[in-house]
Amino acid sequence: MPKNYDVIIIGGGAAGLMAASVCAKRGKETLLLEANKNLGKKILISGGGRCNFTNLFATHENFLSQNPHFFKSALKRYSPYEFLDLVESYGIEYVEKAEGQLFCKNSAREIVNMLESECKKYNAEIILNCSAQQIRKEGDSFFISTATGEFEAKNLILATGGLPIAQIGGNDYGLKIAKEFGMSITSVEPALVPYKLSESLLKKTSLLSGVALPVRIFNDKISFDEDLLFTHRGLSGPAILQISLYWNAGESVTIDFLPNMTIDNLISYRRSHPKRSIDTFLKNHLPKKFVEYWCKRETLSLTDNLADYSNELLNKVISDLKGFQFTPSGTEGYRKAEVMRGGVSTEELSSKTLESKKVKGLYFIGEVVDVTGQLGGFNFQWAWASAHAAGQSII
Incomplete structure (x- = not known):
């Protein structure tokens, strides 16, 4: 029998780590699966290795989507200052650059360590080098088959990122899963490129x-x-x-x-x-x-x-x-693009919870969703805000 969780998160990047920490903090039995041998690879290379982790002036005007109102709810309910409070609670030094752009003073590794620590503090389980080979839903549960074994959960969060930078794991896995569950995808293109x-x-x-x-x-x-x-x-x-x-x-x-x-x-x-x-x-x-x-x-x-x-x-x-x-x-192209424009259609998701309207318990957060921020820390803020929205809604 596969081990049963309240929620499984696929993807150990910015959105996935944030979602795992939020779910675990709420007392949910949480499992995070990451295909790479390390967490947060995109965080580590962003901002020249110092990670532009948010923008103090982030508003809905800094984001692009086919639905220009979709992202307002999540962004409003988790502001840049709330993530900054978390950063400061860990004593991470940061510097402000033009237009409210906040960077780590020392290393992006501090952000990854912080998020991993949050997960461990609240007993979220993390498995590295673990690719989801097959996902199916039977009744009220999702079953995820991996080389490590099979896992079961009532809720599944896809935080798989997008196509940019294949050398650190960029792929279309989340888009494929959305299609398998009958969800529509907007056209995708390299952006911030x-x-x-x-x-x-x-x-x-x-x-x-x-x-x-x-x-x-x-x-x-x-x-x-x-x-x-x-x-x-x-x-x-x-x-x-x-x-x-x-x-x-x-x-x-x-x-x-x-x-x-x-x-x-x-x-x-x-x-x-x-x-x-x-x-x-x-x-x-x-x-x-x-x-x-x-x-x-x-x-x-x-x-x-x-x-x-x-x-x-x-x-x-x-x-x-x-x-x-x-x-x-x-x-x-995607080799040099910072993000992917487009993704899982916002028409398929609840703007409040990021849950699929078609498949109960299935969530998509971060870059895989058709929400793309401008350069300057906005895409990380979307990762934190969308992860927080989904994590808070898990029953």
């Missing part, structure tokens, strides 16, 4: 590999003020990762390389420095290497004085820099 450029454009921009600069990037859906990084394959940096969440193949994107400048700034500079060249002005606001590339691209004279430029020509220079439009040839 670098862009690739067409060969013709890449030939010109590859010389800028390693150059970073602040920009405003936008499309017809949204705008971000972030840093952009030129790479040998295309474009990356926070600006690109952010806009990629709101981009579909074939769509164009626009970059403003001078987000804080106007034509009036250039005309005023010409008035004060009529004998200086256009590149001198631009180098005051942009990296030297980028200015050299841009002047060559636009065939701007480096010897003419600004006094020789008409207002019309100066306006074109500024307009071109503030409205550089391009169409990415694609993305770097």
